[in-house]
Amino acid sequence: MSDLSVTSRAFSTRPQSKWFDVVPALGISSIDHLFNRLDGAYPFYWRSNFPDAQSVENWKESWVEVFDSEKLSFDEVKFGLKTVRVEYERPPTLKQFLSACRPAVDPYEAYQAAFTGQIARDQGKHGVWPSPAVFWAAMSMWSELRSQTYSAIEKRWAATLKAELAKGEWDEIPKVNAHPALGYTPMRSVEDEARMQDELKKVWKRADSAFDHLTWARKLIARVEAGDKTVPLQAEKNAREVLGLKVVA
Structure with missing residues (x-):
């Protein structure tokens, strides 16, 4: 693979941004990593848009500028990348990619993600979160999500989620072992386990009958x-x- 994703700063007017910082585990920046992933997802179609290194640099600066202005998180971009690789046969536009990264959040859809994400984290997994706002709203209601039905917390959940979304900027979702409340499997009574399984079935049943992300x-x-x-x-x-x-x- 030719190395179009790495260009000289001599051509660049790039702003200071976390997206240009080299990630030690990758050996390249996050925006270079995104470029390579899109290239891998759309062979020929993606690279054909970039006749030279300067065009790649222009793409990176343009997308990073929007990522920063929208305060997009790494988790949101990761989520968007997973979505577009399946939903789009051709490379997405910037607008399409942003929509995939941050889909409209419906309170019940967010509850679905929070509930299933909570179970995933109990199992030591990261969970799938449509937005960091959903994660942090869930964190503030962690015990209620675990112990009450959706109908019982619906109004409080909607209000909590609305307040979190209004912030417009959030911390990154921590790794499973980076928070004392996460990354372990709590002891639950037989009754609690049965209730959670019943609630999970309801979540999936409703998800099958209504559109969600x-x-x-x-x-x-x-x-x-x-x-x-x-x-x-x-x-x-x-x-x-x-x-x-x-x-x-």
């Missing part, structure tokens, strides 16, 4: 489970990943 993934997995052999393996893997299911080998 993971509808595409649910439908794709339903096709696979029905025996559809035309579903690309990578699409199935992406769908399983965003739903928190076991990823096929």
Whole structure:
């Protein structure tokens, strides 16, 4: 692969931004990593948009400028990348990518994500969060989400989520082992476990009958489970990943 994603600062008027900082684990910046991931997701289509190194630099500066102005988080961009790789056959525009990173948040859809994300974190997983706002709203109501039904907390949850979304800027979602309340499997009574399983079934049942930001993934997995052999393996893997299911080998 040619190294178009790495360009000389001599050509650059780039602003100071976390997106240009080299990530030690990657050896490149986050925006270079995003470029490479989009290139891998859309062979030929992506690279054909960039005739030279300067055009790549222009793309990076333009997208980073918007990421910063919208206060986009790393988690939101990661979520958006997973979504566009399945939903778009051609590379997304900046507007399409932003919509994928930060879909409209409905209180019940956010509750679905918070509830299933909570279970994932109990299992030592990161969880799938449509926005850091959903995570931090869930954190402020962690015990209520765990112990009460949606109908019991609906108004308080909607108000908490609205207040969190209004902030417009959030801390990154911590790693599972980075918070004392996360990363362990709490002891629950048989009654609590039964209630949570019942609530989880309700979440999925309602999600199947109404549109939410993971509808595409649910439908794709339903096709696979029905025996559809035309579903690309990578699409199935992406769908399983965003739903928190076991990823096929």
